[in-house]
Amino acid sequence: MMPSRIAQTALYQEVAERLRQRIFAHELPPGTWIDEQALAVDYGISRTPLREALKVLASEGLVTLKPRRGCYVTEISEKDLDDIFPLMAMLEGRCALEATAKAKTEDILKLEAIHNELERFAQSNQIDRFFEANQEFHNRIQEISGNRWLQQVIQDLRKVLKLTRLFSLTIDGRLQQSLLEHRAIIAAIKARDPLLAQNAMHDHMLAGRQALAKSQLHFPG
Secondary structure (H helix, E strand, O other): OHHHHHHHHHHHHHHHHHHHHHHHOOOOOOOOEOOHHHHHHHHOOOHHHHHHHHHHHHHOOOEEEEOOOEEEEOOOOHHHHHHHHHHHHHHHHHHHHHHHHHOOHHHHHHHHHHHHHHHHHHHOOOHHHHHHHHHHHHHHHHHHHOOHHHHHHHHHHHHHHOOOOEOHHHOOOHHHHHHHHHHHHHHHHHOOOHHHHHHHHHHHHHHHHHHHHOOOOEOOO
16 A cells, blocks of 8 residues: 555656646746646546646646636736745845854855856856856855745745746846845855845845846746
8 A cells, every 4th residue: 555655646746846847948838728638648647646736836836726717827927026026035135144144164165166156157148057056056045044944935936936937137237236246145144244144135136126127038948
């Protein structure tokens, strides 16, 4: 009995991850109706693990279950972005505060190494690589904070933000401005000033939203 139950759990989790990646890649764009029957056939599974997978994605905000209409990939509005970014600013600001208070010398050295990559990628205008290093920078601060509840909520919100194809770093001047904001964050952490780090991160997140509000540019590809 037990091996069967474990296999079933693993199945719906794998299906959820496959659908999650297709949504993030915009193979299933926002507003798309999820054809459960077609997906079940494509994946060679029954409708039961598929429906369990969709419930997982619904709990993450990636899909919306509509009574008698089916399941749709969630659409993110401008209002949603206006609601989410202040929350992200508050949460990531708190992470920066806690990380600054807890950071060891080796933690700061690792953050500096990531920041140096940001500097290098900005100088060569490698936007994609800057974006990846930026994600690593933020993730590292979250890890240093040691607050798993903050990390969980932030990661859930970041999943929702991936539903939009808006990409602030492609906006003229935003890359250099983002770099200046990162310099302020790393300087505050090195100075062991938790409140300054919190404010710098908070302002950085809101600046990203302001940049998006000025443009309807989209993620490449």
